[in-house]
Amino acid sequence: MVTIKDIAKVAGVSPSTVSRVVSNHPRISKETSQKVKRIMEEMGYHPNVMAKSLVSKTTQTLAIVLPRPAEELFQDFFFGELLRGILTQSARAGYDMLLTAATSPHDESETVSRLVFGRRVDGIILLSSRVNDPLIDMLDKHKFPTVLIGRTDEHPNILSVDNNNEQAAYDATAHLIVQGHERIGFVSGPPALTVARDRMQGYQRALREAGLPIRSEWVVEGEFLQQSGYRAMSFLMGLPERPSGLVVIDDVVGFGVLRGLTELGYKVPDDLSLVSFNNIALSELAQPPISSIDIGTYQLGYTASQILIRLIQEENVHQTRMIIPHRLIVRESSIHTVAKRS
Amino acid sequence: MVTIKDIAKVAGVSPSTVSRVVSNHPRISKETSQKVKRIMEEMGYHPNVMAKSLVSKTTQTLAIVLPRPAEELFQDFFFGELLRGILTQSARAGYDMLLTAATSPHDESETVSRLVFGRRVDGIILLSSRVNDPLIDMLDKHKFPTVLIGRTDEHPNILSVDNNNEQAAYDATAHLIVQGHERIGFVSGPPALTVARDRMQGYQRALREAGLPIRSEWVVEGEFLQQSGYRAMSFLMGLPERPSGLVVIDDVVGFGVLRGLTELGYKVPDDLSLVSFNNIALSELAQPPISSIDIGTYQLGYTASQILIRLIQEENVHQTRMIIPHRLIVRESSIHTVAKRS
DNA sequence: ATGAACTGTGCAAACGTTTTAACAAACCCA
DNA sequence: TGGGTTTGTTAAAACGTTTGCACAGTTCAT
Known part of the structure; x- marks a missing residue:
């Protein structure tokens, strides 16, 4: 050399x-x-990058910390797009990206400590946003440059990039109400995740404002898995009084819902209208295409990387919470009026 | 500190x-x-990781080099699973993972040079496997620890992990033949990718061995995009003599095919039977579920990381090519006999 | 009892950079 | 003509480790 x-x-x-x-x-x-x-x-x-880092005390590297295995599949689909946003921006700014997936909670704090205190990275992007996350506690306490994709109420100093999930769920629900639905259900995710809580709130607000009933049996909590959607259907459709519209926390779950309904012999949107979240590429190709809230996945990642780098390079960053706009993409799963070819 | x-x-x-x-x-x-x-x-x-690396001349870090933007979507779906395999194994072995996505070819060699000659990583996992790749040339020439997920004929010394794509395509085609199809088409990917070439070979061999016609108008080259499948359908179904069975290079393309057929008013598998590749989680949830060749995506990643680390740590690694077994998952898209509920 | 082997520790050089302080030379303005 | 400023360069210390070599003390076989 x-x-x-x-x-x-x-x-x-x-x-x-x-x-x-x-x-x-x-x-x-x-x-x-x-x-x-x-x-x-x-x-x-x-x-020699190492020698340079040693003396300059900066590594030009960021780390992405993935959520733990329980939420594994959650990643799989819009994760690619998120990653693309992060990578594009960080490459542009001259930063490398380290990717770490912890298997256990203990492992997670161990790994992050190594990266942080071993001065291996200059900043961290967190993808998990559990309520009461000890990892966030730790990073916050040491004032280590961190940005969270998601939301935290407990740590006002941690930078975060998020959607207005409450409003997004409100919009999804309102869309169904406008379509004339009065019985609207919600297939949610793990309640420990802030995103599930926020969307639940928005769903309820929309119903409340429209003077529609909030029925707890129409709310099903599950995981970010297809099976959750599938299972939710056998439950919901078995109720004496069934919803006619459904808000679903994630497109992949929406696929499961669709599959469940088809197997049970119901038609979408005629028997049940559907709106879900994330707008992954395949929702357009579902049968029928699924209406979905586009959360600006790419931009979410891009922005996260951007403000993290700004935080690292400049001392004073004032804005701590960034909201990426969402928009509803209406497709056949939620509109009766479209002529169907077959 | x-x-x-x-x-x-x-x-x-x-x-x-x-x-x-x-x-x-x-x-x-x-x-x-x-x-x-x-x-x-x-x-x-x-x-301090940097100080340690400086003197020990090893970084305990690997890099994944993603294919260039043209193949971007190609990643998006089975990419997550591949990544999971890589990350799991490398974390277990105590290696960190650097992720880099180059935007231009020049950028790509620039970035990789920086990582390699700047001694920032100990090894590299390549995801792109174009024919005649200058990047592979470079790494091979410098004998830098590299493993390719895919195949290369020009570089016998480069470690690679791959499927037997020729055989996989043969199996997919043979499956359709067993189902009684005699007119079988192939929706392929970019011919510059070895994976597309290999699968084409297998498809042709199966037809040849069965004494069936190989008709060039039944082969459509496209990208790893839904649109490719969609477009292929308007072409194929407009032919005077149409195929009754179809091998599709990728599940996502398969989704496009399905969508195209539905819009044109055809039924799967009655009018056209379908087998595709990669077995992403959602193929099970397509309408109808898509038969797919499971390529062992997770294991592909896991193994790649494993042999790369072995190459780094031990001097002499003999086996240079690793084949991950595939298997056909038969679903409704390719069998007439299943009773359909509706 | 004696030298050989082993055990436990320390000194100092090395890894390849960046950066502070110093300095010589050239330039400028009165 | 002389001091001050600017320009271009260098020597040397520092960053936080690892490791070869040296060495003192202990154990062991003869």
Whole structure:
């Protein structure tokens, strides 16, 4: 490996000069700079990242901490898009991305400690947003640059990027109400996740404002899994009084719902109208296409990376909570009026 | 930050002794070791990763290099599962994972050079497997620990993990043949990708061995996008003589195919039977569920990470090509006989 | 009893950078 | 002409580890 010293020797200058050439120091003469650059090119010099990090105390690296296995599938679909947003922005800003998936809670804090205190990364993007997360506690206490994709009430100083999930769920529900539905159910996710709580609130507010009944048997809590949607259907459709419209916490769950309904012999949207969340690419291709709240997944990731880097580079970042706008994409699963070809 | 010297001072030993305690050097006495460990615990010592890497010349980090944007969506679905396999194994082996997505070809070689020559990572997992890839050339020439998920003929020394895609396509096609189909088409991907070539070969071999016609108008090349499947249908179903069975290169494309057929008023599998590849979670939930070749996505990732780490740690690794078994998952899209509830 | 082998520890060099302080040379303004 | 400023460069310390070598003390076989 060719080092800064090798270059210096060949160029007949000191190592410090070479270092300054690399970092475009203003007080280097044109000639020296050109000569050194030429020699670096010729000899194929690449700075040793570790040595640089050691002295500069910055690694130009961020870490993404994935949620624990319980929420595993949750990732699988809109996760790719989120990642793409994060990677695009961080690459643009010259940061590398470290990806860590902890298997156990103990493991998780162990891993993050290693990254944080071992000075391996400059900042952390958290994807999990459980209520009362000890990991967030830890990062907050040490004032380590952190951004949360999601929401936390307990830590006002932690930067976060989120949707207005309450409003999004309100909008989804209101859309069904406008379509004439009066009996509207909700297939939710794990109540420990803030996103599930927020959406539940919005769902209830929409019903309340419209003067419609809030019936607890029409609310089913599950996971971010297809099976949850599938199972919810055998329950909901077995009720003496059934909902005619359904808000579903996630597109993948929506697919399960669709499958369940089909097997039970019901038609969407005729027997039950459907709106779900996240707008993954495949919702458009469901049979029928599923109406979904687009949460700006790519932008969520892009923005998270952006404000994290800003937090690292500038001292004072004032805005701590960023809201990415959502929008409802209406498809056949929630409108009766579309002519169906078949 | 508390360093090894701080610990040494408090424990009344030399820094070297502390270092040896950390690395469990055999010639450290029980008492010293225990005392030092206790103090480390108390003072919250975490080794500085950069300093360690600098002297040990190993970073305990691997990089995943994602394919360029053209293949972007290709990732999105089975990518999550692949990633999970890689992350699980590398975490288990004590390696961190760096994720990089290059935007341009120039960018790509630039980024990888930086990682490789800057000694930032110990090994690289390549996800793209284009024919004649300059990146693979470069890594091969420098003998940098690399494993390719996919296949390359030009570089016999590069480790690779792959499916037997030729056989998989053969199996998919043979399955349709067994179902009685004699006119079988193939919706393929970009011909620059080895995976598309391999599957094409297998498809053709199956037809040849069964004495069935290979008709070039029944083969459509596209991308790994839903739209490709959708478009392929308007073409194929507009032919004077149409296929009655179809092999599709990817589940997502299969979703597009399904959508296209539905819009055109055809029924699956009655009018056209379908088998595709990758077996993403949602293929089970398509309407009808799509028969798919499970390529062992998780294991593909897990194995890639495993042999890369072996290559890094041991000098001589003999086996250079690893084949992950596939299996056909038969669902309704390819069998007439299932009673349909509706 | 004596040298050999082993055990436990410390010193100091090394890894490849960045950066502070110092300094010589050139330039500028009166 | 001389002091001050600017420009271009360097020497050397520092970042936090690891590790080869040295060495003192202990154990062991003869």
